[in-house]
Amino acid sequence: MNRPIRTLSVGCLILFVALMLNVTYVQFFKAGWYNARGDNRRVTEEAYSQQRGDILVGKKAIATSVPSDDKYEWQRTYPGGKKYAPITGFMSYSYGQTGIERSQDSVLSGKDNKLFTNRLVDLVTNSEPAGGNVELTINPKVQDAAYEGLTNLGDDVQAAVVAIEPSTGAILAMASTPTFNPDRLATHDFSDAQKSYNQLRKDEDEPLLNRSIQTALPPGSTFKLVTAAAAIENLGMDGDSKVYGGATLDLPGTDKVLPNHSGTDCGGEQVTLTQALDVSCNTAFGFLGMELSDEEMQDQAEAxxxxxxxxxxxxxxxxxxxxxxxxxxxxxARAAIGQESVIATPLQMAMVSAGIANGGEVMKPYLVDRVTSSSLDVIDQGKPTTIDKQPAVSQDTAETLTDMMVSVVENGTGSPAAIDGVSVAGKTGTAQTTPERPPYAWFTSFAPAENPSIAVAVMVQKSGTERSDIAGGLLGGPIAKAMMEAAIS
Known part of the structure; x- marks a missing residue:
């Protein structure tokens, strides 16, 4: 072989090897990156060309795909509508996915490795590929009560609720308002989808936000449960222990005082810890916050x-x-009553109640109960786990807190959540913000107190309620009551 031909052959070989290396790199190493790109329309159009799996509550689909008469073959629809929109999210040609549609996309699209056998069977039998189904932990009766409770607050309301099964962490309800119609974003009329999306994004009330998990605000007096837990665990207190209950508490290093909401004392200069929780005594829990170290309070909150x-x-x-x-x-002192820089989501405050209800063990919350193939074979199952190896509080402390929370409902600020014939444990909260905006109303509870099956948190960020009438028990108590009744009926 002469020199020019040899040089040309080596050059072609190098180019061929480079081409193979590039193809291997693109197809194997970069495939996921290209597939995940929002501007990769081939991936999006492929997703619309096959049947996507259902999102189910019980046996009812709250998100499903139906045949379409346009080039995209399948139209994503949402029978769950606004009630379930914060959970399902949406699937949009132009704006991608949110909610369960996003987190469970690999299952719903059929690309998850758990569905490999099903894809292989579809290939061999020449069947149309279909995605897997996602069954949620939601209890439809509790979800109905949650959504109805929020909508009954009126128009121009920002609020959210969460319910958890204390023994497992399964999320029984998750609702947020204002909400949105996911069908308008999933439509194949892309100009209408764009118009709807722009309206939602510009809305100052942020209807696309799932406030139950994406809004963290000062939890107010519901946080006193954490402070009470820290006091019992670290200071050797119980429900009968005496604490300061004066009308105001001097704040060291400042010329300010911490007052009670009522402007008066909490029943005397010294009151029991149970009485302090009954009337949501700021001075008592502010005092405890100063008695406890910052580290002790942080450790208790993190637990x-x-x-x-x-x-x-x-x-x-x-x-x-x-x-x-x-x-x-x-x-x-201010942090101990759920103010200062303390912030919490409704889910977090539901977990505080759920942890107390579960004897001190805080379970990791989960929303996906089961994953099934298109032929309904179970592919994966949710498994209850704790968020930490150690309980948040001891069994004895949990029992003491439960007794105190029952007293709040029977004798104190939590009376709107009382259920005839059922022992309910609860705690109210009203978090002050600025003079320009109304306080946040909170309520958290669980029932039945002796054998809990549901723990709830309600947060009302904004409503049409007069400032003087805003209170966690008045706004959140009836909603929590309806949800607990739905769960135990």
């Missing part, structure tokens, strides 16, 4: 889930926080 990202099935999750107060006693 209930603060500072952790513990939700895998849907997201993103706003992480609840208890701040490092740097040893500032005035800040510690």
């Amino acid at each position: 209930f889930g603060f500072g952790q990202d513990y939700l895998d099935d849907i997201g993103p999750l706003a992480v609840s926080q208890y701040p490092d107060n740097g040893g500032d006693k005035a800040k510690q």
Whole structure:
């Protein structure tokens, strides 16, 4: 072989090897990156050309695909509508996916490795490929009560509720308002989808936000459960222990005082811890916040889930926080009553109640119960796990807190959540914000107190309620009551 031919042959070989290496790199190493690109229309059009799996609550599909008479073959629809929109999210040609549609996309699209055998069978039998189904932990009766409770608050409301099964962490209800119609974003009329999306994005009330997990606000007096837990665990207290209950509490290092909401004392200069929780005594819990170290309070909050990202099935999750107060006693007092820089999601406050209800063990919340193939074979099953190896509080502490929370409903601020013939444990909260905006109303509870099957948290961020009438028990108590009744009926 002469030199020019040899040089040309080597050059062609190098080009061929380079081409094969590039193809291998693109097809194997970069395939996931290209598939995940939002502007990769081939992937999107492929998703619309095959039947996507259902999202189910019980046996009812709240998201499904139906044949389409246009080139995309399948239209995603949402029978669950606005009630379930914060959970399902949406699947849009132009705007991608959110909610369960996003987190469970590999299953719903049929691309998950768990469905490999099904894809192989479809290939061999020349059947149309179909995605797997996702069955949720939601209890439809509890979800109905949650959504109805929120809508009954009126128009121009920002609020959310979450319910958990204490013994497993299974999410029984998750509702947020305002909400949206996912069908309008999934439509194949892309100009209408764009118009709807732009309207939703510009809406100051943020209807696309799932407030139950994506909004973290000061939890107010519901956080006193965490402070009470820390006091019992670290200071050797119980429900009969005496605490300061004066009308105001001096804040060290400042010329300010921490007052009670009523402007009066909590029943005397000294009251029991149970009485302090009954009337939601700011001075008592502010005092306890100064008695406890910042580290003890942080550890207790984290044991209930603060500072952790513990939700895998849907997201993103706003992480609840208890701040490092740097040893500032005035800040510690305000943080102990759920103010200062303390923030929590409704899910987090439901977990506090659920942890107490479950004897101190805080279970990791989950929303996906089962994954099945298109032929209904079970591919995966949700498994209850704790968020930590150690309980948040001891069994004895949990029992003491439960007794105290029952007293809140029977004798204190939580009376709107009382259920005839059922022992209910609860705690109210009203978090102050700024003089320009109304307070946040909170309520958290569980029932039946002696054998809990549901723990609830309600957060009302904004409503048409007069400022003087905003209270966690008045706004959140009836909603929680209806949800607990639905669960135990």
